[in-house]
Amino acid sequence: MPSIIFFHPDGRRQQIEASEGESAMQAATRHDISGILAECGGNAMCATCHVYVDEAWLARLPAMGGDEDALLDGAAAERQANSRLSCQIRLAADLDGLVLSLPDRQT
Numbered sequence: 001m002p003s004i005i006f007f008h009p010d011g012r013r014q015q016i017e018a019s020e021g022e023s024a025m026q027a028a029t030r031h032d033i034s035g036i037l038a039e040c041g042g043n044a045m046c047a048t049c050h051v052y053v054d055e056a057w058l059a060r061l062p063a064m065g066g067d068e069d070a071l072l073d074g075a076a077a078e079r080q081a082n083s084r085l086s087c088q089i090r091l092a093a094d095l096d097g098l099v100l101s102l103p104d105r106q107t
């Protein structure tokens with residue numbers, strides 16, 4: 001069962017247990033992680049599930065799709081080189097310990 005570590009903008013750390021096959025967004029909302037709004041329900045249409053991926057994990061994620069790339073340009077918080085949409089990060093055993101930071105706003 002992969003775990004995910006979230007860092008909030010105030011430095012608070014929260015670790016949750018996820019299930020293989022669900023997205024990082026689904027795991028976050030299931031555990032009431034504040035800062036992940038996911039207004040479109042994971043359909044890559046809202047960018048309110050924006051996260052910053054820890055550099056050590058970035059290369060281990062699947063490549064970004066065109067829709068995700070375009071949406072991130074319109075994210076409320078500044079887009080950075082390690083920005084991803086958490087609804088597009090599918091969790092598997094090899095992502096156990098994934099570290100994601102939350103932006104200071106989603107809208």
Ligand code: FES
Pocket residue numbers: 025037038039040041042043044045046047048049071085086087088
């Ligand atoms: S939940 Fe809407 S883009 Fe991820």
